[in-house]
Amino acid sequence: MVDITDQKTRSFPTIEFTDSEAGALEFPSSKSRTYNYYKPAKLRATMYEDVTVDVQPDPDRHLTQGWIYGFGNGPGGYPKEWTKAQSSNWHAFLDPNEEWEQTIYRNNSAVVRQVSLCLENAKRARAYEGWNHAWVTFIQRNLGAWMHAENGIALHVFTSIQRSAPTNMINNAVAVAAAHKMRFAQDLALYNLDLSEAGIDFDGGAHRDVWQNAPEWQPTRRAVEELTAVGDWAELTFATNIVFEQLVGQLFRSELVMQISARNGDYITPTLVGTGENDYARDLAASRTLFQLLVRDEEHGAANKELFGRWLSTWVPKCLAAAQALQPIWSQPAEKTITFATSLDAAKDKFRTLLEEIGLDIPKELDQ
Amino acid sequence: MSRQSLTKAHAKISELTWEPTFATPATRFGTDYTFEKAPKKDPLKQIMRSYFPMEEEKDNRVFGAMDGAVRGNMFRQVQQRWLEWQKLFLSIIPFPEISAARAMPMAIDAVPNPEIHNGLAVQMIDEVRHSTIQMNLKKLYMNQYIDPAGFDMTEKAFANNYAGTIGRQFGEGFITGDAITAANIYLTVVAETAFTNTLFVAMPDEAAANGDYLLPTVFHSVQSDESRHISNGYSILLMALADERNRPLLERDLRYAWWNNHCVVDAAIGTFIEYGTKDRRKDRESYAEMWRRWIYDDYYRSYLLPLEKYGLTIPHDLVEEAWNRITNKGYVHEVARFFATGWPVNYWRIDTMTDTDFAWFEEKYPGWYSKYGKWWENYNRLAYPGRNKPIAFEDVGYQYPHRCWTCMVPALIREDMVVEKVDDQWRTYCSETCYWTDAVAFRPEYEGRETPNMGRLTGFREWETLHHNKDLADIVKDLGYVRDDGKTLIGQPHLDLDPQKMWTLDDIRGNTFMSPNVLLNEMSDAEREAHVAEYRANGTKVA
Ligand SMILES: [Fe+2]
Ligand SMILES: [Fe+2]
Ligand SMILES: [Zn+2]
Numbered sequence A: 001m002v003d004i005t006d007q008k009t010r011s012f013p014t015i016e017f018t019d020s021e022a023g024a025l026e027f028p029s030s031k032s033r034t035y036n037y038y039k040p041a042k043l044r045a046t047m048y049e050d051v052t053v054d055v056q057p058d059p060d061r062h063l064t065q066g067w068i069y070g071f072g073n074g075p076g077g078y079p080k081e082w083t084k085a086q087s088s089n090w091h092a093f094l095d096p097n098e099e100w101e102q103t104i105y106r107n108n109s110a111v112v113r114q115v116s117l118c119l120e121n122a123k124r125a126r127a128y129e130g131w132n133h134a135w136v137t138f139i140q141r142n143l144g145a146w147m148h149a150e151n152g153i154a155l156h157v158f159t160s161i162q163r164s165a166p167t168n169m170i171n172n173a174v175a176v177a178a179a180h181k182m183r184f185a186q187d188l189a190l191y192n193l194d195l196s197e198a199g200i201d202f203d204g205g206a207h208r209d210v211w212q213n214a215p216e217w218q219p220t221r222r223a224v225e226e227l228t229a230v231g232d233w234a235e236l237t238f239a240t241n242i243v244f245e246q247l248v249g250q251l252f253r254s255e256l257v258m259q260i261s262a263r264n265g266d267y268i269t270p271t272l273v274g275t276g277e278n279d280y281a282r283d284l285a286a287s288r289t290l291f292q293l294l295v296r297d298e299e300h301g302a303a304n305k306e307l308f309g310r311w312l313s314t315w316v317p318k319c320l321a322a323a324q325a326l327q328p329i330w331s332q333p334a335e336k337t338i339t340f341a342t343s344l345d346a347a348k349d350k351f352r353t354l355l356e357e358i359g360l361d362i363p364k365e366l367d368q
Numbered sequence B: 001m002s003r004q005s006l007t008k009a010h011a012k013i014s015e016l017t018w019e020p021t022f023a024t025p026a027t028r029f030g031t032d033y034t035f036e037k038a039p040k041k042d043p044l045k046q047i048m049r050s051y052f053p054m055e056e057e058k059d060n061r062v063f064g065a066m067d068g069a070v071r072g073n074m075f076r077q078v079q080q081r082w083l084e085w086q087k088l089f090l091s092i093i094p095f096p097e098i099s100a101a102r103a104m105p106m107a108i109d110a111v112p113n114p115e116i117h118n119g120l121a122v123q124m125i126d127e128v129r130h131s132t133i134q135m136n137l138k139k140l141y142m143n144q145y146i147d148p149a150g151f152d153m154t155e156k157a158f159a160n161n162y163a164g165t166i167g168r169q170f171g172e173g174f175i176t177g178d179a180i181t182a183a184n185i186y187l188t189v190v191a192e193t194a195f196t197n198t199l200f201v202a203m204p205d206e207a208a209a210n211g212d213y214l215l216p217t218v219f220h221s222v223q224s225d226e227s228r229h230i231s232n233g234y235s236i237l238l239m240a241l242a243d244e245r246n247r248p249l250l251e252r253d254l255r256y257a258w259w260n261n262h263c264v265v266d267a268a269i270g271t272f273i274e275y276g277t278k279d280r281r282k283d284r285e286s287y288a289e290m291w292r293r294w295i296y297d298d299y300y301r302s303y304l305l306p307l308e309k310y311g312l313t314i315p316h317d318l319v320e321e322a323w324n325r326i327t328n329k330g331y332v333h334e335v336a337r338f339f340a341t342g343w344p345v346n347y348w349r350i351d352t353m354t355d356t357d358f359a360w361f362e363e364k365y366p367g368w369y370s371k372y373g374k375w376w377e378n379y380n381r382l383a384y385p386g387r388n389k390p391i392a393f394e395d396v397g398y399q400y401p402h403r404c405w406t407c408m409v410p411a412l413i414r415e416d417m418v419v420e421k422v423d424d425q426w427r428t429y430c431s432e433t434c435y436w437t438d439a440v441a442f443r444p445e446y447e448g449r450e451t452p453n454m455g456r457l458t459g460f461r462e463w464e465t466l467h468h469n470k471d472l473a474d475i476v477k478d479l480g481y482v483r484d485d486g487k488t489l490i491g492q493p494h495l496d497l498d499p500q501k502m503w504t505l506d507d508i509r510g511n512t513f514m515s516p517n518v519l520l521n522e523m524s525d526a527e528r529e530a531h532v533a534e535y536r537a538n539g540t541k542v543a
Helices: A047-052 A101-124 A133-161 A168-196 A206-213 A215-228 A233-260 A269-296 A301-325 A327-331 A340-358 B003-014 B048-071 B080-092 B094-110 B114-144 B154-160 B162-175 B179-209 B214-223 B226-241 B244-275 B287-310 B316-327 B331-341 B355-364 B368-381 B432-441 B463-467 B472-479 B516-522 B525-537
Strands: B418-422 B425-429
Touching: A047 A168, A047 B114, A101 A168, A101 A269, A101 B048, A101 B114, A133 A168, A133 A206, A133 A215, A133 A233, A133 A269, A133 A327, A133 B094, A133 B114, A168 A269, A168 B003, A168 B048, A168 B094, A168 B114, A206 A215, A215 A233, A215 A301, A215 A327, A233 A269, A233 A301, A233 A340, A269 A301, A269 A340, A301 A340, A327 A340, B048 B114, B048 B214, B080 B094, B080 B114, B080 B154, B080 B162, B080 B179, B080 B244, B094 B114, B094 B162, B094 B179, B094 B226, B114 B214, B114 B226, B154 B162, B162 B179, B162 B244, B162 B463, B179 B214, B179 B226, B179 B244, B179 B287, B226 B244, B226 B287, B244 B287, B244 B316, B244 B331, B244 B432, B287 B316, B316 B331, B331 B368, B355 B368, B418 B432, B425 B432, B425 B516, B463 B516
Parallel strands: none
Antiparallel strands: B418 B425
């Protein structure tokens, strides 16, 4: 029999009915059920606005005591001087993707499920065994090199930037971009691992030397490293998402890999790279909105436009050089379904459209 | 994933980093620490492919609980005494959370070893999660709880309130000054490793005893990310310890960070747990008892003490003094009384105390009644408008305190107050350590060496200075702490929602608010010395 003589009396708090529900009484402010310290963009506040706006305080808004810590060499908080771009109201920027906790995990988990399913199916169907040697080498070298770019941008572009912009809305948007890039870079790396174990002639370690030494990839690596060296957060966002991603990222991902994989018997890579494309489309929407706002700013629009023009003159040549250097990889696959010139023209066209949407002049460097 | 494939996956992900040869990442945030001799550490890398679904699953549980709470009419049994304090807590905490995200590139800048960068970037995403999930919880409270006033102006109130400013150190301290001081020692080695246990576990547990199980649901979910953050911080700490030159800085920063965390977190969380609860069972743990378990045993004895084997001097004296302040010097009780004294400039209501409360305090903190009982009886007596002024302006033997220039909690343990002229201004400090923090630690030179990256104490640090010599009614109006009838205050010194019993601007008009620091600086040397001597003696007004 169970000995119950030594049982302690359990102690627990008592529940009390307090009737503290909304609407139980009427009194001043009893119906005040919206965050009232900011003006939502539309009539009703969105979930995104409610959880994002004003969480990072600003002496220009409600912060009365100022920032209470400073840096050794300057003010603390989020100084507007950390970029040369200017705005009459930085708080006007709202992330068009409305990213917050739930969207981040829902969207990325959906991608994870899609990628996992695709990779499992590929293994089960032994899809890699049908690849010809040229294609195996193409993926081993080029997708292998590219994943470094994605990872570098994740850690040293977007993660860095999100400490620097003057509002929570901008900083959260770039934090989400960092998460995308990190996930995508890792997906490419783990794909590389799958391929190394697929029983085909795939050298999983080759990517390192290609990224570090192969002549066709050096200008791209150079562009990525030079991007990470930029201190001005808005220039870094602009140079990465508006220039590099258009002229190099999209060129490689959309205008090459997505176009030629199927014809080379590979239906796995486009699924994977497509997720990176989709991430970029979202992150670009945020950057486009930000730079549009800055160009249209009544007070500073003209100065910003001139500034962005200078950024274009700096970064378009570097990124075009990276793009041009990649030309040889267009002839590596057995099925060459597209020429480098066609791909580059397509990328440039999209880039021109983007610049027009933002309200910027097409830089002369683009046609050189 | 099997262990073997997990190991392979980690190794593969490590291949993503490379040694740059054309240009190196910009260093936006400096540190006086050096990491040249740092050993290569290889902490566990987070695989995003498992990370996102894991967090999504956690979220689904949180959101399910939220739906359940609303459908199950949780707010019929929530204690208003408790939920009112959440107007303060939840106005503060999303900012430290998002600041923790912002601190990650500072740590990445400072520590060159790419092995730990991945973990720090994942922590960044976690912290965006924490900040926004907490803002969402607050929104639910605003929508479902009987009195939304104070929740509705939450981020504005946080940014213009004296208590919000105290809490703001907890975020600004993560993101400003020397990158390692801020993003490693203050944020991770002390705040996350020591104090999230009281913030995110002990305090929410008390919520459950007050009818609210959503706070624990959300905060336990937040806390479950914390062990990864703690190991990020520990890796950096070990790297810093590899270089002898870092030792004086580590010891400086542990002293500052420990003491500031104690001043700020114990003030707030201690008050919520002791004065926000209706659970007065004698066997319910007091804050002091929780602190002994979570901070003294789990943190000090199990985490800090073992660091001594690396030759690091850890601040034993300050751990003991924090304990002493909590158990013998009435730190939490003083803070609670101060918050209640300032009720007109609060954006939450503070309940009166009953005999049951008194008995519990006396049981847990013998001698409590003789020190604080009378004051709380006066608080009860002066709770309603009409016949009297707010308690701060009535003679109840309580002198409005000086504020600590460093931690911004007032110098409530009056005999410990330090008064010094620093940067050409007479400043008051709650303790020797807070004085040292301003006068010695946050300076461009420390123990004879240059520390150009160390932060500075800036801003209008004494909140009262901004409102000096103004009428209390105008101050409250300017702050915006007025309900939607344009006259009733958000803050009230009781929980009765009968509009007749609630204070309005008219009820508090005619009281002029004076800044103790402005007055102190206007005194002659003799006046100041007499004033300080009297303040230290017991702080009560001489009638
Ligand atoms: Fe957090
Ligand atoms: Fe954390
Ligand atoms: Zn202090």
